[in-house]
Amino acid sequence: MVTAVAAGITTCLIFFIVTKWTNPGFLPTVLSYSMAMGGIGQLIAGILELIRGATFAGTTFASYGCFWLGRFLWLLLEVNRSVPAVADVALTGDTLWCCLWGFLTFCYFIIALRKNMGLVVIFATLWIAFFLLAGGNYNPRCRVAAGYMGFINGLACIYVYNKKTKRKLLAHF
Template sequence: MANKGSAGATSVSDDVEHGHAMMVAPAAPRPSGVRANPGPFGLLCFGMTTCMLMFTTTKWSPGGFLPVVVAYAAFFGGAGQLIAGILELIRGATFAGTAFSCYGCFWLGWFLWKLLETQKTVAPVVLVGLTGDTLWCCLWAVFTACFFVVTLRKNTCLQVVFSTLTLTFILLAGANYSDACKLAAGYVGFFCGSSAIYAAIAMLYQEELGWALPGLHPTSYV
């Protein structure tokens, strides 16, 4: 009888301890609502649209190509990046979500600006004033430079994208007063867009094929 009581006490004790362990054990983290990585999509939206715009800035394509860029700025560069940014924020990626959302809104604003110009609702930049356009480019240059600082703890691919994008905005600010600056902005901007496309493909290959392309290794410079 004593053995039975002892066994019963042990069983109850085990149950209590097990129940206590279940009570104090941390809950398993909830799976994120977004399981795929929106990063490659967002980078492709940015890179492709940027390269298309630089076709006209470098004079590689005639001015008649600009309406195509405007259309893609609305849906690919604008809406596409904004969607990628929202998905990144849902995943908890603050930097990627903020960057994609901001630059998506940038392209949407640029699309509306060019649309209003074609509808004669607003005057072209030359008539409105070059100073405002220059300050606008400078503002985005400072904004992008702030993002570049964060990439110093990301990877080389993102560092190249944001550093060249900062330089592109600076050159675009000077493009209002110098044709040489405008041409340089076109070439640097095209390189920036191309580097974003490379980063997207590198991320895609790494996740889907297991290929480690150069530039994605984490860095920590600050």
């Protein structure tokens, strides 16, 4: 369940920038964390869950681990401007990428309806955030709305950790 906290913190960090709560200079910190905890950590957790026989948890953790590794690479290329072609197709590519991840997350949401309410909230807020991010490439207000939805998603991940472990990670939970 530590993976839920890793996912929550990684999501909150990236959406601090999207909501403009922090300076874009914070991006290297977010990139580092998204690669380590969001990417590698969730990928390993997904593999371990699959070995344990937990297909849904394993698939989702591994998928989002790969998502964070891909996002890390995408943002790294964007920040370094090391590949000129990336700048030309970035807007359309990012929009399509967010839409595809939104669709996949919506599929996970449908499956989560048979699991528990915590997972339903996590996947509902995440698929909405992905589609808002896609729209945010063309509308700044949509991007800020995506940031808030993503932040709520990150908090939901941390809350699920609290509920599963019966620990108080945050006050008032």
